[in-house]
Amino acid sequence: MFDVNRIREDFPILKEQVHGKPLVYLDNGATTQRPARVVERMSEYYLRYNANVHRGVHYLSNLCTDANERARERARDFIRAASVEEVIFTSGATGGINLVAFSFGEAFVREGDEILVTGMEHHSNIVPWQMLCERKGATLKVLPVLDNGELDMEALSHLLTGRTQLVAVAHVSNVLGTINPVRRVIDAAHAAGACVLVDGAQAVQHLPVDMQELDCDFYVFSAHKMYGPTGVGVLYGRRELLLQMPPWQGGGEMIKEVRFEKTTYNDLPFKFEAGTPDFIGIIGLGEAIDYLSSIGMENVAAHEEALTRHARERLSAIPGLRFHGSSPHASSVISFTLDGVHPLDAATLLDQLGIAIRAGQMCAAPLMQRCGVTAMIRASLAMYNTFQEIDALHDGLLRVVAMLREKR
Numbered sequence: 001m002f003d004v005n006r007i008r009e010d011f012p013i014l015k016e017q018v019h020g021k022p023l024v025y026l027d028n029g030a031t032t033q034r035p036a037r038v039v040e041r042m043s044e045y046y047l048r049y050n051a052n053v054h055r056g057v058h059y060l061s062n063l064c065t066d067a068n069e070r071a072r073e074r075a076r077d078f079i080r081a082a083s084v085e086e087v088i089f090t091s092g093a094t095g096g097i098n099l100v101a102f103s104f105g106e107a108f109v110r111e112g113d114e115i116l117v118t119g120m121e122h123h124s125n126i127v128p129w130q131m132l133c134e135r136k137g138a139t140l141k142v143l144p145v146l147d148n149g150e151l152d153m154e155a156l157s158h159l160l161t162g163r164t165q166l167v168a169v170a171h172v173s174n175v176l177g178t179i180n181p182v183r184r185v186i187d188a189a190h191a192a193g194a195c196v197l198v199d200g201a202q203a204v205q206h207l208p209v210d211m212q213e214l215d216c217d218f219y220v221f222s223a224h225k226m227y228g229p230t231g232v233g234v235l236y237g238r239r240e241l242l243l244q245m246p247p248w249q250g251g252g253e254m255i256k257e258v259r260f261e262k263t264t265y266n267d268l269p270f271k272f273e274a275g276t277p278d279f280i281g282i283i284g285l286g287e288a289i290d291y292l293s294s295i296g297m298e299n300v301a302a303h304e305e306a307l308t309r310h311a312r313e314r315l316s317a318i319p320g321l322r323f324h325g326s327s328p329h330a331s332s333v334i335s336f337t338l339d340g341v342h343p344l345d346a347a348t349l350l351d352q353l354g355i356a357i358r359a360g361q362m363c364a365a366p367l368m369q370r371c372g373v374t375a376m377i378r379a380s381l382a383m384y385n386t387f388q389e390i391d392a393l394h395d396g397l398l399r400v401v402a403m404l405r406e407k408r
């Protein structure tokens with residue numbers, strides 16, 4: 001049984017006070033908190049077992065190497081990839097997207113080709129593709145977003161052409177919360193001969209994902225948004241493609257044999273992991289995956305769904321509050337604006353009440369423009385949030401509205 005109070009016990013930070021008020025942490029889309037066991041596992045490795053991976057023959061090095069590779073197997077299982085060869089450790093979702101933009105770009109993108117992104121992408125899933133297009137003389141196209149915050153799926157078939165090499169799409173929008181019909185995007189792209197990168201940064205902590213069922217070519221996510229450490233992430237890549245792609249960075253670990261005349265590269269996944277990885281972070285990610293799996297993604301999703309329904313219901317009663325994104329297929333990311341109140345002012349006042357939310361562009365400037373605003377307020381909920389915390393946000397917003405509207 002899912003017991004939110006039991007889960008909260010695992011996260012010491014949730015007992016902290018901010019400005020003398022109990023912390024209400026609703027900025028999980030930016031980064032989640034970590035359960036003690038993740039931090040303890042990492043500190044155990046730092047304090048007792050630390051040694052570099054994949055290069056020693058001594059006891060500690062083998063211990064860390066085994067733990068690193070066990071974490072890879074856990075990540076493979078978590079996303080149901082067919083093989084550990086397809087699981088590449090990166091510095092995060094951004095690192096994974098840049099790797100693909102460079103390496104896939106080198107192998108497959110030529111002058112006159114096209115890359116299709118959507119109008120709701122995070123800057124991380126726009127800028128690397130723009131840089132690729134600039135390097136190669138390719139064109140960036142954009143799949144529009146409808147007024148309800150869903151993708152314009154009718155436009156997809158017109159935008160996909162014989163020149164489209166890759167479609168980059170968020171699984172879940174970090175602003176609108178929309179859970180995109182990625183399987184339909186993937187099928188349409190494949191039918192047009194294009195590959196698909198799915199940005200799962202806002203998905204894996206909320207929904208079960210299955211690479212084999214999804215049939216995407218690339219999938220990226222960050223550990224720190226799923227109760228793991230910062231600085232670590234995963235790139236899933238389809239084996240046949242990874243084999244054809246050149247390494248992104250050169251260095252130790254990604255090579256088989258180095259000669260001044262010619263170097264040969266390592267097998268997958270190591271070909272894409274140059275240099276010492278953040279192996280203790282990777283071990284922490286493995287622990288976070290174990291933790292999430294012990295709770296069960298279905299249970300996480302059910303709790304967050306109930307919480308989101310409650311939040312949308314309560315917030316919709318606040319005068320002048322306008323949600324951005326109203327798709328029924330949405331996760332626990334809730335963005336809105338308040339008539340006559342600047343989002344940054346609202347965030348500052350809520351902070352005084354101990355409530356942490358995000359305000360600003362959410363690294364999605366083109367989407368802000370599409371929604372006709374310069375900034376939004378975002379509450380992003382995690383499995384440890386409670387109905388009482390939603391009520392605290394509601395009450396806090398009422399106070400913000402009363403204070404700031406009075407002043408105008």
Ligand code: PLP
Pocket residue numbers: 029030091092093094095122124125170172173174199201202222363
């Ligand atoms: N993609 C989405 C949808 C995000 O929400 C984020 C972070 O907010 C990123 C990518 C980038 O993640 P990171 O900064 O961990 O690389």
